[in-house]
Amino acid sequence: MSISEQIVRDLVANNIAFVTTVPCKQLGGVIDAVEAHPDIMHVPANKEDEGMGLCAGAWMGGKRPMIIMQNTAIGVTINTLVTLTQFYRMPLPMLISYRGELKEPVACQAEMAVHTKALLAQLNIPTYHFHKQADADELDAILKYTFMCNKPVAILTDATFWGGY
Amino acid sequence: MNRSDILRDIAPVIRDHLVVCNIGLPSQELHMIDDQPTNFYMLGTMGLASSIGLGLALSQPKQVIAIDGDGSVLTNLGTLPTIANNVADNYILLIIDNGSYGSTGDQPTYAGKKTALAAVARACGCDTVVEVAAKDTAQALADALAVRRMTVIVAKCDSGNIKVPVITKDPVVIRDRFMTAVRS
Ligand SMILES: [Mg+2]
Numbered sequence: 001m002s003i004s005e006q007i008v009r010d011l012v013a014n015n016i017a018f019v020t021t022v023p024c025k026q027l028g029g030v031i032d033a034v035e036a037h038p039d040i041m042h043v044p045a046n047k048e049d050e051g052m053g054l055c056a057g058a059w060m061g062g063k064r065p066m067i068i069m070q071n072t073a074i075g076v077t078i079n080t081l082v083t084l085t086q087f088y089r090m091p092l093p094m095l096i097s098y099r100g101e102l103k104e105p106v107a108c109q110a111e112m113a114v115h116t117k118a119l120l121a122q123l124n125i126p127t128y129h130f131h132k133q134a135d136a137d138e139l140d141a142i143l144k145y146t147f148m149c150n151k152p153v154a155i156l157t158d159a160t161f162w163g164g165y
Numbered sequence: 166m167n168r169s170d171i172l173r174d175i176a177p178v179i180r181d182h183l184v185v186c187n188i189g190l191p192s193q194e195l196h197m198i199d200d201q202p203t204n205f206y207m208l209g210t211m212g213l214a215s216s217i218g219l220g221l222a223l224s225q226p227k228q229v230i231a232i233d234g235d236g237s238v239l240t241n242l243g244t245l246p247t248i249a250n251n252v253a254d255n256y257i258l259l260i261i262d263n264g265s266y267g268s269t270g271d272q273p274t275y276a277g278k279k280t281a282l283a284a285v286a287r288a289c290g291c292d293t294v295v296e297v298a299a300k301d302t303a304q305a306l307a308d309a310l311a312v313r314r315m316t317v318i319v320a321k322c323d324s325g326n327i328k329v330p331v332i333t334k335d336p337v338v339i340r341d342r343f344m345t346a347v348r349s
Contacts, residue, residue, distance in 0.1 A: 018224060041223060043251050045216075046243030053213030054247070057185070057220025060205070060344050065220070083209030088340040 003133055003162075004029035007095070011066060012039050014143040016093070018058035020044065020051035021068040024097035026162045031068060048073035049080040055092055056084055064147060068095045071116045071156065072109075081123060085152045093146045098129070098156035103164045120154050127154040130161045166299035167325040168234075168261050169194045174303045175259075182310070183347060185218040185231045189268030191261065193329045195232070202346040206332055206339055212241030215258050219248055222256035225347060228310060229255055235262040235276035242285070248317070249290030257309050258317045259302070265324040283319040291317045299323070 001009070007030050011019070019034045020043050021027070035042045041063070045051030048069045055065035073096070085092050099106070100113025120127045126149075128142055129135070139155070146153040166174075168191060176199040185205045186192045192206040207214055215238065218231025238244065238260050248258060264277020276282050283296040293314055297305045299322035309316035332339075 018220065043220075043223065043247065046247060047241075049210075049213065050216045050241055050243050050247065053210070053216025053241075053244075054220035054223075056213075057217040057222070058224040059220075060217075060340065060347060061221040061224030062347070063224040080210050080213065084207075084213065087209060088336045090340070 002029065003136060004033045006136060007139060008033040008037055008040075010139045010143060012037060013140065014064065014147070016064045016066050016143070017041060018043070018055065018063040018065045019068060020054045020065070022046075022048050022051060022070070022073065024070045024099070026097040026099070026157065026159065027068055027095070030095065034068070047076065049077045052077055052080045052085060052092065056088070056090055059090055064091070066093045066095060070097045070099055072099065072112045074116055074119050075112060078119070078123065081125070081152055089150045091147045091150045092152040093143055094152060094154050096154055096156050098158040101158040101160070103159035116156065125152050125154050127156065130155065130157045133161060135161065167323045168263055168267060169198070169327045169329075171261055171299050171302050171320055171322055172198050174300075175306055178303050178306045178310070179230050183221065183227050183229045185214050185221065185229065187214040187233050187237050190326055190329060191232055191234060193332055194327065196332050197329050202342045205343045206334070208332060208336055208339075212237045215244045215248065216241065218258065219244070219251065219253060219256060221347070222253035223251060226255060227347065228257070228313070229253075230257045230259060230306070233258060233260050234267065235260060235264060235282060236266040236274045238282060239274055239276060239280075245286050245289035245291060248315070249286075249292070252292070252315050254313050254315050256315050257306065259306065260317065260319045261322060262319050263322050263324040267324060267326055271324045271326070283317070286317045286319070291315075293317065294319070296321065
């Protein structure tokens with residue numbers, strides 16, 4: 001089983017049925033697996049705050065949501081995370097491509113990488129960092145935790161986790 | 166007619182349906198005119214009423230009306246292609262277009278100038294788009310609910326606001342009450 005298939009297996013096992021995505025090369029395999037899975041409705045979003053709105057609606061409609069996006073999106077979505085997801089106390093697992101870490105080929109990505117964990121910490125968002133493939137074994141527990149406490153939760157996945165470029 | 170006149174007119178049409186209402190004065194006015202457990206009031210996050218409404222419509226079978234404004238649609242213009250390409254026939258997007266940012270003091274929007282939101286929605290691929298005068302909004306909504314087809318309604322009205330209190334309900338109470346209504 002590929003790591004992407006393993007991740008989607010854990011999503012389905014936790015009844016995640018609505019996934020919105022803004023693409024990233026690193027996350028391409030997961031996005032393909034999400035699109036292909038019959039138990040998941042996949043709704044691509046044009047911007048990450050829009051995606052978080054879709055997820056809020058899906059959750060209130062009875063479907064557990066997830067958003068898949070790049071860490072650059074933390075800069076885009078702070079207002080939405082605070083005034084929608086946190087203010088109304090909604091669960092939102094965020095599977096995030098942690099661009100700008102070791103093995104990153106694009107210099108500009110490092111500029112947002114250095115702010116990513118600080119911003120998440122400032123927002124009191126529980127944050128997990130997948131660096132080695134075995135780290136993904138915790139995904140099931142992270143998802144259960146997210147829907148237990150009704151918070152946005154960040155799962156950062158770096159280039160080393162995805163096997164580099 | 167301005168936005169609050171439209172909300173008064175449509176209240177009997179929407180009161181038994183799930184409603185996601187835009188931030189600021191629209192939510193405050195609807196809350197004052199006809200508070201219902203089936204209303205989800207946005208207290209922040211400008212622009213996302215249409216997105217929340219679409220996610221809700223795609224996730225359960227009841228009919229959903231998102232009440233948005235011209236300024237809010239302009240701030241989240243990416244919502245229209247997403248709506249067009251993820252058809253939910255239980256979804257109606259009502260854009261109350263007064264050509265201004267009402268909640269911040271009626272500064273003009275581009276929708277009140279050269280930009281036609283109905284044409285934008287059509288160009289984005291929305292199949293059923295109707296533009297109506299303010300007085301015809303309630304009938305257009307009733308028609309869209311009856312045919313049960315995904316519809317974008319652009320209701321053109323005058324700018325201008327009424328005095329209305331802010332919503333002091335706790336957001337988690339609003340959300341929990343709404344979710345109970347969704348499930349019932
Ligand atoms: Mg307006």
